[in-house]
Amino acid sequence: MKILGIDDSFAVNELLDTVLNGSGHNFMYVDNGQEGLKLIRSQKFDIVLLDLTMPEFSGVDVIHALKKENIMDKQKIIIFTALSNIKQEIKELMELGVNSYIEKPIDVDALLEKVDSFG
Amino acid sequence: MLSLIPAVILGSYLYFDKINIETNNLNERLTSISKIGADNVASWIVERKNNIQDIAKNQLVIVETMKLANSATESEQLFIAKYNLEKQFTAHLSKYDWLEELWITDPRAQETVYHKSEIISQEINFNEIHFQDALDGKIGISDIHPSTKPIRNEYGIYEIGVPTLLISVPVEGEAGIKGVLTARISIFEIESGVEAHTDDFVSADTYIVNSEGYLLSPSAFPQSIQHLIEKRSELELRIIEPDSKELTNIFRQANSDSSTINSDGYSNYLGKLVVGSITPIEGTNWHYVVEILRNEAYQNIFLVQNVLIPSSVITITVIILMTLLFSNNFLKPIKKLTWAIENIRVGDREAEIDPILKKSKDEIGKLANTFDEMRNNVLETEKNLNKIVKERTAELEEANIELKTIDKQKEEFTSMITHELKTPLTPIIGWCQTLKKPKIMGELTDKQTKAINNIQENAKRLQMLITDLLDAQLVDLNQMQFYYTDIDVTEFMEFLCQNLQYAMEPKKIQFINSTTEKNMHIKSDRNRLEQVLNNFVFNAIDFVPEGNGRIEIKAQEQEDESVLFYVKDNGIGIPKEKINNLFQKFYQVESGLTRKHGGSGLGLAISQGIVQGLGGKIGIKSDIGKGSFFYFIIPKQHGEKQ
16 A cells, blocks of 8 residues: 655654564555655555644644645545543544544554454 | 619619518518517516515414504514514515515504504505505505515615605405505516517617606616706606607507507607507506617618618719710610611612711710721721632633533543454454454364463453453443433343353353333333342342352332342351441442452442433441342433433
8 A cells, every 4th residue: 555654753754664564565654744744645555644743834734735635535545643631632633634642652453453444 | 764664663662662671571570579578577577476475475463463552552472473574574574585675554443553664754644546446355566556665776886766666465364354464676676587589679778657757767768867967966766757749649649559559750858759569468557568669670771771772863974974975975875876886787889977076075975986097998908809809710711621621521431442442452352252263263272272261251351351440430420321211121130140050150150130020111221220230230240159149130120110239148247336337339248358359349330320320329248247238229211201
């Protein structure tokens, strides 16, 4: 599967790169929302892994932009967050078209399972 | 002023009541004294009568001798008889020292045959009542007889004219009365033989009067009769006549009533105003009198009359005058001042005090000026206070805003910290997981696997700790969010049971889900319920024994649209006194170095916060050695803000 990772954490990106590419997926990543949005506009991904908390242009901004541009349904979106008390916000994001969410720290096995379930 | 009226009424009532009581009391006491006195005199006389009767019994021989004397001329025989009689009478007279004279009279001859006395005291009047009574067979008693021969007075000196009493008794023979025996008794003997009771009256006098009011007890007024004694000629009677019609009338009335009478004030023999009680003496025409000075009798009443009433009248008058004075000179200015104070009290701080009041040089004037000064001070202080309050309020508002900002900052800081703490955990845990995937990372040696497992395990522990800290803070701030979904409780409990089964293996614990009800649906936060139940179960795991531990979980619908969840174990139990502390943060049943059981110590505090946030309540029941019962009850429908 073609997967895009948008996360400002280099360590996370490195890990996901190793795990997902090592598991037979086609994973690429960017470290900010603006670039991520550009890639989504220009390419077709099966899944976008999106971190909510990023400086300047956050994951939430990305989602609102996708919704605005009506390209939410182009791909499955799984959001990451290290914030645990934002259930109301997550619920709203799900209503906007987000498919799933994973709480940080990311459980690699759970992520692989979830990715496979969208295959 | 009006309040004085009841006082006057009460006072008058008390006064008249007091007089009544005093008068009744006085009369009772006086009556008692005069009755006792009269009784004593009467019984004294009765006793003497008996004595004289005894003497008369043995006098028949004298009567016979008298016959002899009457029939024959004086002879030797008569002389002997006279001599013998004289001896006999002398014996009687020495036996009865109260006897002054004793003689026998022949009733038929109507002449005195014999008498025992050196001097014949007087001509015997055969017509006297006492003599006639004796002839009729009764004991006769005379009225007063002034003695014509000297007899002992109260000082033991022989004196003429002393009042005496004659008692005559018949001398009876076989054929009737043969003669009359007459005895003379001095009034002093009667007086000295009768003890006078005077109760506690200081000025009391007791004495005997005859039916005409003639004083028969000279010793009662020794000072008054002194001049009589000096003035009188030798044979003048020592009997004092009542010197006023008033006195005569009183004794006459007592005589005609033949019972005790009380007189509320008369002039006595000395001309003094007295109160008296007069009782007739039985068997005589005499009266026993007790009298006391009117001053003593009514001293209590006089106290009221002469002291209390005048002083009351003066007091009341003074009060009335003072009141009038007060209302003009004191009350009116005070009213003005009060009005000014009242104005200030209701808020009119600017209200001026009457300038006339302030000019006044008396105490009121001082008060008015002082008050005015105080009012000015208050006004100034108030202004200052208002200023200070405004300043402080502004400062407080500022501080409040600052506090709110700090609060917000603290919240943001915590979120940031947890976020920043969690972020590095992703690569740590993630890399551990990844390293154990041989397809990606290649085979690891056993040592490497062991090291990685160790890192992973500790990282997980760190993760849980961070989560707990965050939750605890949310509970503290009451900011925990809940995500309500429809939960099939039966399925949820089964899932939970299977999910936790792995944790039972190390201690080989028997883990049972006893939920029996099907189709039990609630609307709640599944993850949070799971968190609480997990917390309960992990607690239980820590405390059940290895090998035969048993943990039971169950969900049970309650009657009131709520569901009970519980976790029951057969662990070591919790001491009762520690149960209440369990919900405190960082509390461990065992503390310090004795800690055997791990955990952040936040689990139950968070659980309580969650259950309360879900609208339920949490609790623990435990018996030492028997195990614990952790439970919570939540409503089936809660939250989901409408």
